[in-house]
Amino acid sequence: MDRALARRLEARFGTMLAGRARQRHDETEIRIAASDVPEVLRALHDEPEFGFELLADLAGVDTGEVMQVVYHLWSATSPDWLRVIADGLPREAPRAPSVTFLWKGAEWLEREAFDMFGITFEGNRDLRRIFMPPDYTSFPLRKDFYLADDAARSPGAGVRHMERTHEPTNTPDDERLRRVRA
Amino acid sequence: MKTDTRHASADDPRVFLDEQVGIFEQIPPYPPQTEREAEFYTLRDGEMFINIGPHHPSTHGVLRVIMKIDGENVVDLDPVLGYLHRGVEKLCENADFHHTIAYMDPLEYVASLFCEWPAVMAYEKLLDVEVPRRAEYVRVLTGELNRISSHALAMGFHALDLGGLTPILYSFIERDEIVELLASITGQRMLFNYYRIGGVNGDLNHDFMSRLGTWMSRAATHIEANTGLLNENEIFVRRNRGLGAMDSQTALRMCWTGPNLRATGVPFDIRRAHPYSVYPELDFDVPTRSEGDALARYLIRIDEIKQSLRIIDQCLHEMPDGPITAKLPRLLRPRPGRAFASVEGPRGEYAIYAVSDGTDQPFRFRIHDPSFLHLQSFNLLMEGRLIADWMAINASLDPIMGGVDK
Numbered sequence: 001m002d003r004a005l006a007r008r009l010e011a012r013f014g015t016m017l018a019g020r021a022r023q024r025h026d027e028t029e030i031r032i033a034a035s036d037v038p039e040v041l042r043a044l045h046d047e048p049e050f051g052f053e054l055l056a057d058l059a060g061v062d063t064g065e066v067m068q069v070v071y072h073l074w075s076a077t078s079p080d081w082l083r084v085i086a087d088g089l090p091r092e093a094p095r096a097p098s099v100t101f102l103w104k105g106a107e108w109l110e111r112e113a114f115d116m117f118g119i120t121f122e123g124n125r126d127l128r129r130i131f132m133p134p135d136y137t138s139f140p141l142r143k144d145f146y147l148a149d150d151a152a153r154s155p156g157a158g159v160r161h162m163e164r165t166h167e168p169t170n171t172p173d174d175e176r177l178r179r180v181r182a
Numbered sequence: 183m184k185t186d187t188r189h190a191s192a193d194d195p196r197v198f199l200d201e202q203v204g205i206f207e208q209i210p211p212y213p214p215q216t217e218r219e220a221e222f223y224t225l226r227d228g229e230m231f232i233n234i235g236p237h238h239p240s241t242h243g244v245l246r247v248i249m250k251i252d253g254e255n256v257v258d259l260d261p262v263l264g265y266l267h268r269g270v271e272k273l274c275e276n277a278d279f280h281h282t283i284a285y286m287d288p289l290e291y292v293a294s295l296f297c298e299w300p301a302v303m304a305y306e307k308l309l310d311v312e313v314p315r316r317a318e319y320v321r322v323l324t325g326e327l328n329r330i331s332s333h334a335l336a337m338g339f340h341a342l343d344l345g346g347l348t349p350i351l352y353s354f355i356e357r358d359e360i361v362e363l364l365a366s367i368t369g370q371r372m373l374f375n376y377y378r379i380g381g382v383n384g385d386l387n388h389d390f391m392s393r394l395g396t397w398m399s400r401a402a403t404h405i406e407a408n409t410g411l412l413n414e415n416e417i418f419v420r421r422n423r424g425l426g427a428m429d430s431q432t433a434l435r436m437c438w439t440g441p442n443l444r445a446t447g448v449p450f451d452i453r454r455a456h457p458y459s460v461y462p463e464l465d466f467d468v469p470t471r472s473e474g475d476a477l478a479r480y481l482i483r484i485d486e487i488k489q490s491l492r493i494i495d496q497c498l499h500e501m502p503d504g505p506i507t508a509k510l511p512r513l514l515r516p517r518p519g520r521a522f523a524s525v526e527g528p529r530g531e532y533a534i535y536a537v538s539d540g541t542d543q544p545f546r547f548r549i550h551d552p553s554f555l556h557l558q559s560f561n562l563l564m565e566g567r568l569i570a571d572w573m574a575i576n577a578s579l580d581p582i583m584g585g586v587d588k
Binding site for chain 1: 210212215216217218219263264267269271272275307432434435436437438439450455456519520521522524531533535537546548550554555558559587588
């Protein structure tokens with residue numbers, strides 16, 4: 001854990017962060033609003049005290065309540081992976097700014113997140129489906145998209161009736177989602 | 183009423199049809215969705231489209247590339263992915279933690295240990311498990327063996343795509359021996375399914391150790407002899423030199439990793455840049471080259487094979503005794519949290535981002551594959567090149583479509 005990085009991040013971005021920087025193992029995590037993504041990532045990329053020049057991953061996440069875009073960054077100035085979570089995208093119309101102005105290579109990563117979650121990245125010049133066919137209408141990795149059969153069910157979950165697996169899990173009182181939010 | 187919208191037939195101007203039917207189907211058969219797509223699918227004078235793949239021997243799988251050509255020159259190209267899409271991420275989110283490891287192998291079917299590795303590493307972080315040192319050494323040993331077999335195959339296929347039929351046969355001699363070695367401890371020749379959460383599946387056995395000793399004693403000289411086939415082949419060298427050159431800043435902006443990035447001069451190797459497992463204790467160099475062209479990408483793989491042999495040698499000398507798995511319950515329920523694990527594979531950075539919600543299945547399972555990002559750069563590498571150069575550039579990038587399409 002790189003404590004100094006957490007302090008530097010909190011000092012630099014201050015009120016833009018939602019909560020303090022979290023750390024576990026070799027990862028440092030900050031949460032920001034989607035609208036702050038260009039400013040924060042540009043600062044992380046350009047400012048020599050951070051120097052996060054390598055985008056290690058870009059992933060969409062559906063928590064069942066909100067959508068997130070998760071960036072993993074690498075820098076020579078820190079032994080940690082930096083995880084930047086753009087949090088709180090509404091599930092009905094998730095929109096996030098594109099980071100292709102910093103990493104041109106994020107174009108396909110954002111296309112993938114669009115294809116799987118329906119997250120619209122503003123500023124991406126080529127936001128169309130990449131794995132699924134162009135006339136496909138669903139977003140397969142969303143939590144309200146169910147697999148057609150029970151074949152992949154875990155034995156630990158026990159045998160479930162087919163109808164049970166098709167019940168929506170994103171109801172507000174759902175135990176599973178409450179634990180993710182924590 | 184519909185008479186106004188009828189179209190003249192291309193075959194017979196006296197015949198009118200309800201729908202416009204051309205000799206060729208419109209590409210794409212729907213209105214363009216983005217400005218990039220509209221720009222690509224607009225032909226200027228003298229330009230035409232040509233389709234390569236998805237079933238073409240030089241596409242290393244089922245990659246389809248639509249090329250916009252002017253004569254023999256490639257103006258622009260548009261890779262079409264998804265022919266191998268199985269939805270592995272979704273399958274893993276509906277599977278037990280242990281089951282997901284088996285889903286990892288077919289993503290990276292040439293060096294499958296490197297896709298299992300980040301998955302088990304991410305789970306170990308979620309579970310706060312300490313892996314026994316012997317297990318870490320076994321992982322490094324088998325991983326580096328797998329890296330050599332993958333690089334050997336990449337070199338052979340590079341020559342094969344350029345019309346050299348012999349080197350692949352010599353590559354397969356080395357690869358076959360390594361695959362047999364790994365099969366003697368994992369039981370599989372291709373999709374090993376060997377790493378476990380907290381360790382590995384089986385210990386090294388006598389068969390493995392004796393064959394590895396024999397192979398190591400002649401591996402360096404064999405590989406030297408094999409590479410002589412290509413390094414001193416004037417056709418191969420002259421065809422690849424300067425082809426598909428990439429500079430280091432653009433490579434970083436295109437999110438390149440692995441040998442392809444190091445061939446542009448950036449010494450980024452996750453084994454050194456963000457050490458994991460027992461790599462900090464091992465002595466090896468990170469070879470780089472400055473040219474960034476197809477030849478550099480080929481040569482850097484040879485340098486990496488030599489470094490992998492060094493690592494294997496050290497592993498064999500420093501292999502500690504002890505258990506090969508941590509003690510874990512059969513049913514895993516990590517406490518809610520997030521973990522990111524990344525390893526240096528033969529093609530670049532393989533990474534897994536796993537989110538746990540406290541159940542026995544990952545809530546979110548994100549697979550990051552390096553080949554996906556390398557394929558994205560075709561436009562930059564192919565600028566002003568001929569169609570036949572695409573085969574060489576694609577082979578030098580060494581993509582594996584299993585991971586690209588997930």
